[in-house]
Amino acid sequence: MMEKTIATRIVELIKNERLTEGARLPAQMLADRFRVSRSPVNEALALLHEKGIVSREKNRGFFVAKPVVESLSDVVDELGLAETDVITSVYFQIAEDRLKGALPDEFSEQLIRNRYGLTSAQLTAVLTRISQEGWAERKPGYGWQFSTMLTTPDSLLKSYRLRLALEPAALLEPGYRLDHKVLVHCREVEKHLLAGGIETDTADQLHDRGVRFHESLVEASGNGFFIDTIKRVNRVRRLLSYRSMKHRERYVEHAKQHLHLLELLEHEKNDEASEAMREHLLHTLDSLSRISEILEP
Known part of the structure; x- marks a missing residue:
């Protein structure tokens, strides 16, 4: 059932982001993140409320009832979400x-x-x-x-060329502002990856973390056209992106480049950050072109 799928993703989010007791879980934020309507999110939150993972406060919404410290598979089994x-x-x-x-x-x-x-x-x-x-x-x-899109190696490379035109420009938008909390969270995710997450995270987790990093940086531009375009591209490139994860060694350099980008943005060096983003995406394009054989039908 769909609410079980969403419930598992909420539990995974609580664990991966190390959310503590009392952390708020806005339904709209979760719906946007999982790209679903609010209805299945609310059903999933109600299910997790029944199982004691989240709490509900009248007129305020849902909150983390307790942190998730066990392995995700153990928690999923314990909660009966294994389907x-x-x-x-x-x-x-x-x-x-x-x-x-x-x-x-x-x-x-x-x-x-x-x-x-x-x-x-x-x-x-x-x-x-x-x-x-x-x-x-x-x-x-x-x-x-x-969809006829993104079923060939060339289509994945084309999606990166679109991102190459868009993402560096987003960092130069007037009034660009990356919230400090978002920056800190992005940095913690990259450190987690470098500490072993690259090898142990699932393909879903690796993809979603990379997507959230880039979308967070574009969202800070405040330009709805940039934001909508990058989200559409990320949604449809997922299919081939999974296959490229068979070569995870390239993610070490990616994580280091992400940390460098965050450092530049933290010090408001957006011109340098824009150029660093361009170099980062070019590096990814080069990496993908060298493993294109695993993307072939």
Whole structure:
């Protein structure tokens, strides 16, 4: 069920961001972060309230009831959310089959349900996630259709070239301001990665952390056009991004570059930060071009 999927992601967020007792969990913030409506987020928060992970205060919303210190898998099992492991597994299998050309451009729900042995609830959860992430959509009337975007190595490189034009410019916007709390959190995430997270984090976690870093820096521009564009690009590039994570050694240099960017922005050296962002994205483009064979169908 979808609320279980969202509930697991909320628990993961509490753990990864080391949220302490009393930390607020705004439903709209979570909905924006997970790219879903507020309804499933509220259902997931209510579920976690029943299980004692979050607390609810009248007219104020939900708050962390206790920090999550155990391993995520143990917490998920203990809370009875383990069904989401099936959904995540099937999600990645569908992504891999799509990239290999094993699935047609157009497909029925019955095809996916039978091929991957899903229940109705699991099918809905998997297709909802795929749809939200932009690489498939429901056709008018009957059936589904995969997006033609981002199914080749070249399309991933094109998405980075768009980012190369956009992100350095965002750092030069008049009135650019990166909130200190956001900067501190971004720095803690990069330090976590360099301390071992690159090897131990899931593909989902690695992708989401990279996305949040870049979106946070663009959001500080206050320019809605920049923000909307970068979020759209990140949503649809996810499919090929997962495959590139088979070569995680490149993330060490990425994390160091991210920390350097934060240092420049902290000291309001936005001209230097813009150039550093350009060099960072060019470095990523070069890295991806050298591993393009793993992105081939």
